Amino acid sequence: MANLVRFGVSMDAGLLKQFDEMIEEKKYTNRSEALRDLIRDHLVEQEWDENKETIGTITIVYDHGVHELMEKLTDLQHLYSKLIRSTLHIHLDEHRCLEVLVVRGRAGEIRKIADSLISTKGVKHGKLTATTTGKDLS
The missing domain is CATH 1.10.1220 (Arc Repressor Mutant)
Structure with a gap:
């Protein structure tokens, strides 16, 4: 140091x-x-x-059998595609899936997409994990 x-x-x-x-x-x-x-x-x-450029993850667990849920989640992800850097999709069992989205952008924009995804009917649980690009940390 x-x-x-x-x-x-x-x-x-x-x-x-x-x-x-x-x-x-x-x-x-x-x-x-x-x-x-x-x-x-x-x-x-x-x-x-302060709404600076940030990075984070959005994790959601959902029931893929809910009518039109997959289409809604996909549409939201396409709407915010400039913020989404990567996604991971895991089948937990025959009904439930987990998705993790790595996002980067202004904090307010990231909160907006996280809120939109997490509040979608059929999403059982979601969480935004906020972190930093590290650019301003010593």
């Missing part, structure tokens, strides 16, 4: 105890690495709040 800077942090003993428990649970080697990850996570959230 270039230009590593050390600094002190004061906090309530109870909060530090909870932080140390989280560090142990998640197998961090030290407080510094855990704190860096928390800061990065907050910065990624800010990118999404």
Whole structure:
């Protein structure tokens, strides 16, 4: 790490105890690495709040037997084709499928396609996982 800077942090003993428990649970080697990850996570959230160019995944589970569902999902994906970088389709069983879409674009546009897909009748569950291109992170 270039230009590593050390600094002190004061906090309530109870909060530090909870932080140390989280560090142990998640197998961090030290407080510094855990704190860096928390800061990065907050910065990624800010990118999404500021509607910057971002990347993420949209995961949906659906019943392919629902009338015209496949056509609706395909139409939505074609409508937003400029944002969709890749898709993965898995048959879970004879009725259910899982799709994962990798998306890249402005946060607002990605939220819009995620909301459209997830709210489509027949989609049993969906989730947008927001991340970053990493361009603005150290």
